[in-house]
Amino acid sequence: MSDLTRMSAVALAAALRGGNVSSVEVTRAHLDRIQAIDPAVHAFLHVDVDGALEQAAAADERRAAGEEGALLGVPIAVKDILVTRGMPTTCGSKILHGWVPPYDATIVTSLRAAGMPLLGKTNMDEFAMGSSTEHSAYGPTRNPWDLDRIPGGSGGGSSAAVTAFEAPLAIGTDTGGSIRQPGAVTGTVGVKPTYGGVSRYGLVALASSLDQAGPVARTVLDAALLHDVIAGHDLMDSTSIDVQWPSMAAAAQVGDIDGLRVGVVKELGGEGYQRGVRDRFGEAVRLLVDAGADVVEVSCPHFEYALAAYYLILPSEASSNLAKFDAMRYGLRVLPDDVAAPSAEQVMAATREAGFGDEVKRRIILGTFALSSGYYDAYYGQAQKVRTLISRDFATAFEQVDVLISPTAPTTAFKIGEKLDDPLAMYLNDIATIPANLAGVPGLSLPSGLADEDGLPTGVQILAPALEDARLYRVGAALEAMLHERWGGPLLDSAPELEAAA
């Protein structure tokens, strides 16, 4: 294995800046690593060898011309839900098989402008519906800690790619936990920014009012550097917030928690949470107390309805967002059997039948039902009221404390196939992450250790008020430093070595 792939983004950036290594060398090292181990991990749906090397060479030229840039020349992987001009974008679905977008997502434009070579597109649950990446139409991604286990979802490809040292950084998207939960179960860092903090233009919508893209990384500081690249107001996204964001990297470098008021969310823990997850969480809380934080228990009484509200709002919006996949303009087109001259409507139906997987169909049906006349008030309308109550719970909590913390996910990584036939069990994986999406507040997950019972990673989640993303990095970096000191190094150092494919 090349040392370059083991380096953090910060370290790579320093090496590039110091002229010790070129972006072409760094990028090639990661492409080699992908070629060697991705057959086992399957983090990528598409690897753009030529494109990445070209962009790396261009980054080296820019540096030679005197350009600076925090992540100039550092390669990155992008979840396959962000459109990339000239590179296939499938969203993990057959229905977009072969589609090559004619435009770049705003995030992708930002990455290109920052001189970050795009290694390729990472695997995901189809249209980001799932918590295990098993719902990808192109086969599951495997957790580098144990190849028989899931890497979380929907962004399991991005989390596995950074875990397996295939990429120093990746972009994920988080609608109900799809950045943070994969981070937790792979021992990596994932951040869901404040809703509106990062442009959604070019992010293929699952649920427009919940979706938010964010950084996937191995350290809090790496995530912060990437956050600084992708955040900012975008005129192409009406829900994008027009504020001047402070530097997240600067906040991560401060890493100070003295006098910080921390609220442990009463409703996000206890019963239903795996023993090892609870133990590691308790230890993290004690570290904060020892470091001078003022930790109290905080109640958010409406969080218990979050999952139910989420599974009405998300399918409702998704049923509408996914209506555009109709075989008329792009993507898969399937003609119905036994119809001589099919109508457009029949082609739409046959294509959607063949092109969507079961979980996608399940949610489209749920959402269509929830929005139907006569049911709207009871389902979608009620869910929106719950959403308001959850936002109020956050508002009340943040009057008492600076940040909230909880375990990120109730369990460690489960076995591939274990929950595939039990959607409700699968949905419960996001029970701790969903409230942040419903309220639009930012959240960061970082590794809290390994569960004693299975030796698998567990995660702790930090939540802050909307717009206070920098606070997450300040607290996250401090906690991470204490944990690293305790472990004697990053958690990933204890991950098993992956064998290169023959």
Added chain:
Amino acid sequence: MTAVSTRSTNSAELMPFDEALSQFDPVLGLEVHVELNTASKMFCGCSTVFGREPNTQTCPVCLGLPGALPVLNAAAVESAIRIGLALNCDIAAECRFARKNYFYPDMPKNFQTSQYDEPIAVNGGVDIDVDGQPFRIGIERAHMEEDTGKSLHVGGATGRIHGADHSLVDYNRAGIPLIEIVTKPIEGTGRLAPAVARAYVGWLRELLLGLGVSDVRMEQGSLRCDVNLSLRPDPGAPYGTRSETKNVNSLRSVERAVRYEVSRQAARLASGRRVVQETRHWHEDTGVTTSGRSKEQAEDYRYFPEPDLVPIAPSVTEVERLRASLPEPPAVRRARLQADWGFSDLEMRDVVGAGALLLVEQTVAAGASPAAAKKWWLSELARRANDAGVALDELAITPEQVAAVQSLVDAGRVNDKLARQVLDGVLAGEGSPEQVVIARGLEVVSDEGQLSAAVERAIEGNPDVAEKIRAGKVAAAGALIGAVMKEMHGQADAARVRELILEKLN
């Protein structure tokens, strides 16, 4: 009615209009869709120019490509607010867009972004003039929405989807901003129902032109009208079941569609059948409506607030600024012009009815007398527009050119008959009136020597007529004038010719 009878499955029994109105009281409702003339589309920067190559004015947003997001066009919101204010509506302090979900190939996203339960303008009302009678029309709402693409069905006999072997879609129109203006139920029209409907749509067209927010070209679809109509036994009774006739796209058709639906529904009700609540299609060629979707088959649009857009909250200051920018209301403007021009009520109604108010106003502004301006637009030019099947303002002649023709007449350089040839030349694209006069050699001959010689030749050639005139029968001069004009190829001032004849024979 042969054309109707071939449509055997759709042909309907009709009760004569007058008879229908003696038995039933009609209630009207009009929904008018107006395409705004903003430079760019509702939610993206694509051009809105009409008639370009299919699918050349599109982008990821209006094609509904995965990942694309809408951004609201501020100019469209301004236009919507101005329309709302001109219709005396309340402007919502805050309102939202919704998604109207249904599958159709000309809908790129398979949902239309439209206002639903939170329109930008509500509860207005306007006074219109129907054949000299004032009539109050209540306005329920005006809301914003985006237009769909346009399907072209290829291979069928009728251009309709039925029988076509394939269809093409042009998305140039997809995303063009539309305002839908919905009236409250219009009661108390009685037999004037068709006239009220026509007058309202005509009035609205004039209002929108005056606001400058739309080209309102009905034949290009930039103003489209849906006619809702129901009948009830008498004015006190609850509303009957209504039909909704879609895409009635000319003023004349609005009138005809109302008349047809009154006759059709009356025949059904009189024979003990019920009126089906349904969408009906208007057929311009045959003048009938045919059944479309019934309410039982109606789609459930699953409206919900559009999460990709933020609420619109126009400030009071902004609304008041727009209110101050409104042009004079049509009724006030009409009264002012009538007084300025000294027209009778009847004359004024003719001008308005011909859709010539603005044209006459501009012609007067360009120097013509009101009477002359009215004369040209309402006679010669109206006839030509009618022959060509276009609206008056679509003729290839400007009010300034009409005024120039009149000034040629006033200067005695052309007579009325020659002036008509000048109009022909301008309409044929031969240039300005001055250029046409020169190129066609139309100027009247004012050389007295030449005229005098022609008069003498006419007298010599018609001695008996000359004798009658000498004997005092001045009316006989017409024959000699005719002969002179013929010799001069019409390019002479007939009054001067007459004077010369009388001088020479007395």
